[in-house]
Amino acid sequence: MKAINEMKLTVPSRSANEGFARAAVAAFIAPLDPTIGELADIKTAVSEAVTNCIVHAYRDGIGVIYIQAKILEQGRVVIRVRDTGCGIEDVKKAMEPLFTTCENGERAGLGFAVMESFMDKLRVSSRPGRGTTVTMEKTILSKGA
Amino acid sequence: MKAINEMKLTVPSRSANEGFARAAVAAFIAPLDPTIGELADIKTAVSEAVTNCIVHAYRDGIGVIYIQAKILEQGRVVIRVRDTGCGIEDVKKAMEPLFTTCENGERAGLGFAVMESFMDKLRVSSRPGRGTTVTMEKTILSKGA
Amino acid sequence: MDVQLTVEEETMTAFLSGEIDHHGAGEIRRKIDEMAQRVRPQKMILDFGGVTFMDSSGIGLVMGRYRLLQSFGGALCLRHVSSPLKKVMRLAGLDRIAQIEDTRPGEKQEGKRS
């Protein structure tokens, strides 16, 4: 399907870029005139995916986060967040709600659960030692409809 | 000089991305807490540079616009807008206020004049047939200072 | 960006809002000119009260309307121009071809640049 518009954004995995990444995606989809709820859903999902790159993928240093967003026909938004960090051994297990490898008790293990429930589709592919790609999709319903 | 933060953004040369590009740059420099005036200056300069890619560089079609922004020490912001479009024969002449190659009379020929006067520094390099790179710099004064 | 048009006696007012850039300027131009060519107003007020951003595309917008009005002897007036917009307009010397009426409510009236 041909994209009506698309953008590619790369940032280093500094936590200040969590806010920047979701603001940039929000600005990108603004022409679709999303509701406050739709916008919050997408910003939250992007924030989870980008935070995972910072907290997990590049936990021992700074790497590059690749964010791509596309607007397709009929309000379909596809967002991809990719890292070349540590990767995930068992994606199925990682996606289980409450599962977290974070030990200080301050991560809830709900990042993937948020992405899954706030977006229409979520696909996670990962190779240990090579990195992880999260692809999410959501349709912004036209307010006229 | 080492960047404190940086981002790279690529978008197709659709006019809808004029607004997106300046919103993205604005979100990126938000942590510097710019004044309304400083923010307006930078957004305006970015808008001029991106519009030039759309209107001039890729006037006969859609190409890719490459935007890079860096935050350096002491509030220095460096922004680069690059295209691989038609290029500029005579950069010096192109930069003269009121000079425009646009014939319908709706471009004021002030894009470069705005970039020059709203930013601290402006550098334009171009190769006919290869593209143009505009590099702009501005220091966001710390409000505490 | 958007424009609302009103005509009262010899005066046409265009209430502009949102962000004025190249992307939106064409549509605004068409709307204003279509009406202006019909009513041929003695005075046109461009009201920038709702405008949150403007780049040099806005200068093209003002200059073009100025030329159109000149063609049938009308005057152009710019209203509710915020400081950042004024900065762009001054760069182009728009304060010399059109009257910049007043500032946005709550904003200090600035003196003309000498």
Next chain:
Amino acid sequence: MDVQLTVEEETMTAFLSGEIDHHGAGEIRRKIDEMAQRVRPQKMILDFGGVTFMDSSGIGLVMGRYRLLQSFGGALCLRHVSSPLKKVMRLAGLDRIAQIEDTRPGEKQEGKRS
């Protein structure tokens, strides 16, 4: 994001504002815990009235404070939670461990999810 802390008798209130994410959560946690460990309040109110965004880092923030309060027998109460925030909180079942007091002014009180 930012936090303002008040203590009145046995109740400690943390007024949170801005965007709650991983970037800012650490600082907020430290500020709240430093105070809570000193006063050991019977009740802690987390006031989300000024919060414009929250992701699952906010859940970690709430859960961690819940555990801390449990450790000295205090109760946790969440106040002024807007609809988007409530959506995140419900996913984590926070409505089961803490009382979600009321909504933001002007917003409809929603029933509990069955």
